[in-house]
Amino acid sequence: MSEPLLIDKSKKGRKAYCFPALDLPRGFEQALPDIPASMLRVKAARLPEVAELDVVRHFTKLSTQSFGVDNGCYPLGSCTMKYNPKLGELIAQLPAFTTIHPLQDLSTAQGSLSIMYNLLEDLSSITGMSWGSLQPCAGAHGEYTGLKMIRAYFMKKGETKRTKVLVPISAHGTNPASAAMNGFDVVTIASDREGLVDMDDLASKLDDSVAALMLTNPNTLGLFEKNILKISSMVHASGGLLYYDGANLNAIMGMATPGDMGFDVLHLNLHKTFSTPHGGGGPGSGPVMVNDILRPFLPKPDIELTDGGYAYSWDRPDSIGKVSMFWGNFLVLLRAYVYVLRMGSEGIRAASSHAVLNANYLKSRLEKHFDIPYGTKVMHEFVISCESLKKEYGITAQDIAKGLIDEGYHPPTMYFPSLVPEALMLEPTESESIETLDAFADTLIAILERAKEDPLYLKGAPYTTPVGRLDEVKAVKEPDLRY
């Protein structure tokens, strides 16, 4: 059953919230200066007029038509949909954090600053980098910030001819988009037969016009770029820098560091690797971490520990400046810090190693039934191709995905990376038990078997949801974007 728009339940005069009466001395309102009529609003906005229970039932109903990690298995590749500990939610609601103003005197915000400072220290240790900034609000925002720093670094060195950023074909779409936003020309690097960076292609494109190579490691096929040390020495020898997309850090936390691999700058996705909830598409947090070379270019202000406590340092002449209104998504940072405290050094290592164990186990359960074109052993995720199914039975990756919805699972990432035709990308994360993985694998195999017998059935899936597959073309051609 669909839920009407709340505006359609509106009834004039109904209220869901009351303000206290204005209790200023009588007559003061009359004494107010006039704002010129030309500056006042004329038209009222149409907002719902409903009772409090209407609001509660409306959003509660809508929440039942939404699916999160708390509802079930969510193997959405490259998104690391691991469990979001409830302790983080509890702590993020403490008034001692939620009622702190970003511009109150810093002597009264030492608790919040201490959390940010200590989180930065721990993230530096985990990534093998020198320091970082917590300002970026999401992964793509971190990429933007990191590339801006690379830009500033080469401007400072006078190497203005370095206008290119190299991006592997398997990279996340945000990588080339972030490079373009910083005015770089994007050059795509091919993948070799194993699904790794094509070393010859890389060598042929590395010259003094290249500012950086962006790399996700393990890459989006779930494969560790085993030539990484060679790659980083090649990039550095040509005078370029190496950018690490931290979207897939959940494979290697505590096992290896991007710093040791030779990366100069990276971003993290705290809403992936560090277990903060995705919130239906944010707020996330995308800290940038750097080595000593790029440290002077970090956004400002930096946080310092001084004799008088934690303080902001603004006097940083090479800084790229601010990238956010204030200091970053603090309540997300707080949750990530709680996660790090809870897990500790052994725990984060266990998280990554079990994420890899789960991915390989799930792959072992599926590989007899599905085509998995890249990788014998994988890291935290792997990619199925439904190309042969499409040829033989007309079943697409999307059909399989929609079939999973009826069985109570969130589908894997579809049609990415583009390297794999009819791709389904699975990342089970360390949160899932062997029983859940077995049940998921059995379900996926059963969907496949039924589809071979009766492909039309799967074409009509999902059947259990409030709506079936939607007319996307109509949505674009006749945009209906508001009430």
Next chain:
Amino acid sequence: MVYPYIPHTDEDRRRMLEAIGVSSIEELYSSLTEDLLLSDSVPISHGRTEDEVLRMITAIAQRNSTGIPFLGCGCYDHLVPSTVQTLASLPSFVTAYTPYQAEMSQGLLQVIYEFQSMICEITGMDISNASLYDGANAAAEAATIMISHKRKSSAVLVSSTIHPFTLQVLNTWALGTGHEIRLIPERQGVTDLKKLDDLLQEEVAGLIVQTPNRYGLLEDFSGIADTLHAKGCLLAISSDLLSLAMQKSPAEWGADIAVGDTQALGLPLAFGGPSCGYMAVSTALMRKIPGRIVGATVDKQGRRGYTLTLQAREQHIKREKASSNVCSNQALAALMTTIHLSSLGWGGMVEAAKQSYVKAHYLAYHLAQLPGMTLVWDVPFWCEFPLVFSDAKKMRKFLQELRNEGIFAGVRLSGLTRQVKDELVLLVAVTEKRSREELELYLAAARRVMK
């Protein structure tokens, strides 16, 4: 140690390794060369139990102290209905990803559709996206739209009265891209729009202004939309969303782009984040607006449903040719604003805006009677005003003594701009949440210090 977030028993691990065909988890890392594998654990502390973490965090939290906040500058302490936090904590909202699978995400998609609708209603614009990181980043995205809208343009005009941090984010945006941020000077606390004509050079793509501006003052944008449009330029107006219950909407000023924060509508102070940026545009800019957009359509049976749409603008389709790199936005914060607005209605929004206005003027009126501090400009303001002190020592004493009484008296503008000229300016914000008692407490303390 057993980690409660990792369900594996020894027996599970044994069975799984056997099925994979390896003898240890370490073997799965064989593609990492020896020199990459860490021999020691990373130098962070050992794990802690829930109780240990809670105790530790509680101790850290005690190093924060709260006061009665008369602080604003882009982040305000308004009343928030209890529905907001409770409903926004529902786990199916909190733990969901971006609603890529529309059929199982109708609830979340409808929330975003309602959010977009409300943003359009309040700004008066045609099309809203699903949110951006914050108001400063929304202004930077507006600059990107302007540059791509006008051929061969390279500069964006920005008023000197825009929030200092928004200006800093815009300067970062321009750094190293060949784009330029050019400032329009201010006069008497507002944008000196008489200078606009001279500044509208060929390479200028548009103008970004803000009201209430960095001083809390309301700006008059009469006529500027026409001036800009005549030169092929766009107008973006940045506003605190709540202020639009009182002052003219961006659409009523003729703006092409409306941006800002929704923080005043349902979001906690939270040391400044998460906030929620909004952006709404005119229909002509539909293909240029960045970020997620939800649209309504139908399924095969003709049932109405919601889906992410107009995705040909976005990074996962267009890669380097996308209108922006934005992927994750501030969805849960947008949900909070949607619940807040659903609870308040237009009447509640007007009430909050009006009470903030009246209370701010009450405090300002009485403070202006005191020696050593003045309200310099005769320009209308809404809920925040600039108090200018006659000397810096007195100002420090004022802030310190009020803080001792549990009052956070205002924000020093020079703390944001780092400029000497702003050293004597204190920005005082008053919302509907400040009680009469709190206002009198402020006034009594002020009278004592400034006598």
